[in-house]
Amino acid sequence: MITKTTTLLATAVLAAGALAGCGAGTPSAGSTTTAAASTSASTPALSGTLTVFAAASLKATFTELAKEFEAQHPGTKIQLSFAGSSDLVTQITAGAPADVFASADTKNMAKLADASLLDGAAVNFASNRLTIAVPPSNPANIAGLSDLARDGVKVVVCAPQVPCGAAAVTAEKAAGVSITPVSEESSVTDVLGKVVSGEADAGLVYVTDVKGAAGKVTGIPFDAADKAVTTYPIATVAASKNKELAAAFTALVSGDAGRKVLSDAGFGAP
Amino acid sequence: MRALAHRSRPAAYTAVPAWIVVPAAIGAAFILLPLLAMALRVDWPRFGALVTSESSLAALGLSLRTSAASTVLCILLGVPLALVLARGRFAGQRLLRALVLLPLVLPPVVGGIALLYTFGRQGLLGQVLTVAGIQIAFSTTAVVLAQTFVALPFLVLSLEGTLRTAGTSYEAVAATLGARPSTVLRRVTIPLVLPGLASGAVLAFARSLGEFGATLTFAGSLQGTTRTLPLEIYLQRETDPDAAVALSLVLVAVAVIVVASTYRRPPGETAAPREPAPEGARP
Numbered sequence: 122m123i124t125k126t127t128t129l130l131a132t133a134v135l136a137a138g139a140l141a142g143c144g145a146g147t148p149s150a151g152s153t154t155t156a157a158a159s160t161s162a163s164t165p166a167l168s169g170t171l172t173v174f175a176a177a178s179l180k181a182t183f184t185e186l187a188k189e190f191e192a193q194h195p196g197t198k199i200q201l202s203f204a205g206s207s208d209l210v211t212q213i214t215a216g217a218p219a220d221v222f223a224s225a226d227t228k229n230m231a232k233l234a235d236a237s238l239l240d241g242a243a244v245n246f247a248s249n250r251l252t253i254a255v256p257p258s259n260p261a262n263i264a265g266l267s268d269l270a271r272d273g274v275k276v277v278v279c280a281p282q283v284p285c286g287a288a289a290v291t292a293e294k295a296a297g298v299s300i301t302p303v304s305e306e307s308s309v310t311d312v313l314g315k316v317v318s319g320e321a322d323a324g325l326v327y328v329t330d331v332k333g334a335a336g337k338v339t340g341i342p343f344d345a346a347d348k349a350v351t352t353y354p355i356a357t358v359a360a361s362k363n364k365e366l367a368a369a370f371t372a373l374v375s376g377d378a379g380r381k382v383l384s385d386a387g388f389g390a391p
Numbered sequence: 392m393r394a395l396a397h398r399s400r401p402a403a404y405t406a407v408p409a410w411i412v413v414p415a416a417i418g419a420a421f422i423l424l425p426l427l428a429m430a431l432r433v434d435w436p437r438f439g440a441l442v443t444s445e446s447s448l449a450a451l452g453l454s455l456r457t458s459a460a461s462t463v464l465c466i467l468l469g470v471p472l473a474l475v476l477a478r479g480r481f482a483g484q485r486l487l488r489a490l491v492l493l494p495l496v497l498p499p500v501v502g503g504i505a506l507l508y509t510f511g512r513q514g515l516l517g518q519v520l521t522v523a524g525i526q527i528a529f530s531t532t533a534v535v536l537a538q539t540f541v542a543l544p545f546l547v548l549s550l551e552g553t554l555r556t557a558g559t560s561y562e563a564v565a566a567t568l569g570a571r572p573s574t575v576l577r578r579v580t581i582p583l584v585l586p587g588l589a590s591g592a593v594l595a596f597a598r599s600l601g602e603f604g605a606t607l608t609f610a611g612s613l614q615g616t617t618r619t620l621p622l623e624i625y626l627q628r629e630t631d632p633d634a635a636v637a638l639s640l641v642l643v644a645v646a647v648i649v650v651a652s653t654y655r656r657p658p659g660e661t662a663a664p665r666e667p668a669p670e671g672a673r674p
Contacts, residue, residue: 207629275529277611282629303529304611305618307626315611319513320528 170198171366172218174209176225176353177310178249178329182386183223183374189382190373197366205308206284213238213358220361221370223353225249226284230354240364243356245391246375247383249327250350251288253341254316254334261322266292266343269300269323277312277321280305285312288349289325296345313338327351332387352391426643433640434633441637449615450623451641457531457619458599461538465595468539469546470588474576476547477554488551495544502540503608510536511609533610534617538599545598546591553587554580593653597646 175183180203187199202209202219206229213219213233222239223246224230230243255263261274269276278300279286286305293300306312309326316324317337331340355374357367373379380390434441441447476488494502508514510527520527527533561583565575581588603621610617612626620642628635 205629211628211632280612280626280629282626302613304613306612307607307622307629311607314608318507318511320507320511 167194167366167369168196169363169366170200171220171363171370172200172202173221173223173370174202174204174213174217174219174358175221175223176206176209177203177308178225178327179203179223179353181333182382182388185382186374186379187370189378190370193373194369199370216360218360219358220363220367221355222358223355223374225353226287226351227354228284230356233356233358238359240357240359240361240367243354244371244375245352245354246379247353247388248350248391249329249353249388250346251285251292251325251343252328252331252346253343254313254324254326254331254338255322255341256316256319257336257339259339260319263323263341265341266296266298266345269325270298275303275320275322276300277304277306277315277324278302279309279312279325280307283307283309284351285309285325285327288351291349292325292343292345295348296343298345327387329387350389353388429636429639429643432636434637437633438637438640441631441634442641444634446614446618446623446627447634447638447641450618450620450638451645453531453534453615453618454600454620454642455645457534457538458596460535461542461599462592462596464535464539465543465546465599466588466592469543469591469595470550470581472543473547473550473554474580477551478559491547492544494541495548499537499541499602499604500608503537503605506533506537506540506605506609528609529611529613529617531610531616534602534606534619537605537609538602541602541605542595542598545594546588549591549594550584550587553584553591557583557587590653593649597649600642600646600649 173183173187180201183201183203187201190199191197204212206224206226209217209219209222209224210229210232213222214236222230222233224243227243227245230239233239234243253263253266253269255261261268261271263269263274268274278289281287281290285308289300303321304315306315309330312321312324313326313330313334315321316326317334326338328340328342331338355371357364357371361367375391384390442451472491476484476491507528509516510520510533511517512521512526512528517527527536557580561579562575565579566572570578601621602619603625606617606619607622607625612618612622618626620638624635624638624642627638
């Protein structure tokens with residue numbers, strides 16, 4: 122027993138000596154040490170792979186922010202997975218290896234919080250609002266929300282079960298308008314697709330969707346959209362094995378860098 | 392008659408080595424276990440209420456109606472297509488067969504996009520249809536078209552195989568006896584391949600029932616008009632996973648009934664069962 126411990130100790134001492142020797146032998150040893158020290162002072166040495174589950178509407182912005190993060194912290198890798206918020210919640214609940222979750226609504230984030238699957242509280246980092254999307258030629262001459270209730274206008278919305286549909290119902294109620302849609306889609310992407318392809322005369326989508334569609338649809342803002350603003354929260358998942366990295370990424374998203382990228386894409390302040 | 396005599400001989404030797412049973416059992420479990428897992432997740436006390444809700448019944452009714460319509464359309468279009476592919480001899484026949492079977496391997500969403508650019512308002516035929524006053528997008532017709540698109544190859548493939556197996560000797564005899572081609576088709580060919588046609592139609596019905604991607608892309612989703620059972624399940628999953636599981640089980644049950652109704656006997660075997668009918672089958 123004693124011999125074993127002694128051997129171990131000896132090995133440790135030898136190893137430490139060897140390491141120190143190496144450091145001393147390197148020409149730029151002094152500068153390296155200082156650099157390392159200053160890095161660890163601002164952020165603890167970050168490394169490893171971070172898996173981020175984010176709502177589909179965050180695809181463009183989070184892809185950009187992940188690149189920015191990887192550039193700021195060499196040796197880290199951000200893996201992004203985009204889907205509908207409720208799909209992602211289902212996956213995380215089923216044990217999917219997510220470190221960070223960014224939801225398109227507070228309701229889906231609350232599902233994880235209620236199931237004690239979050240590490241700490243969620244932070245709201247952005248907001249989004251509805252707008253009317255029409256094909257560039259605007260075949261039905263839509264000028265506002267009330268035009269969507271006209272007979273013969275083909276309107277596509279999200280089903281009330283999904284966040285964008287819930288927001289649409291709220292906006293309709295606030296404006297006192299009753300729309301009879303030709304289709305209630307399961308995702309805002311499908312609504313946008315029907316408008317882009319010209320099948321629908323108009324659709325209710327997010328401001329960021331119109332901006333992302335880059336000219337394929339025209340956005341027509343309406344007042345009642347103020348009553349149906351959705352909030353985007355982000356949080357670290359309790360099962361994450363790299364919580365420091367998760368916290369650093371969350372800080373980037375909710376900080377100034379994130380704010381800039383998100384507002385460029387049309388997202389509002391939280 | 393020879394075939395029947397062969398079948399009635401006792402099965403003394405099977406060409407299947409014993410060890411095959413193990414991977415076969417794993418294969419069967421691979422298909423059955425997920426279905427069992429789903430059945431175990433069903434909220435049985437609420438099952439009745441979940442599957443008889445207004446939206447569920449509307450979706451189930453729409454699914455059955457559209458699948459029946461698609462099956463009829465598949466028969467009307469698929470039988471001639473299978474006949475041409477099995478009996479005809481023309482340039483590009485192989486290519487045509489390969490292309491007709493394409494929807495089998497295409498992701499349904501691709502089918503939906505293709506249909507959209509054909510029958511949609513801005514599509515290839517859309518302009519003509521609009522002038523004719525026909526609006527297909529967002530209508531039940533769109534659902535039927537999407538289902539027919541994905542289900543047609545199943546019927547064609549199944550029937551073409553049966554036609555080739557049946558051979559042309561009976562048709563040739565009928566023709567030498569003076570029957571005209573249409574008479575041969577009606578009196579000889581179709582009765583001969585009826586079991587194959589039936590199983591092909593059932594496959595087409597089952598595939599139509601499960602259609603999801605092309606419908607979602609091409610037809611949209613509106614209760615009672617275009618929201619079939621798979622689309623309803625997809626939507627219910629968002630808010631009420633219990634309802635989604637319950638409806639999934641209903642879809643599985645309908646599919647099992649449909650498939651079992653034709654696969655009680657191996658396809659093509661029309662002889663009456665020799666063993667006494669099982670207890671449950673007696674009136």
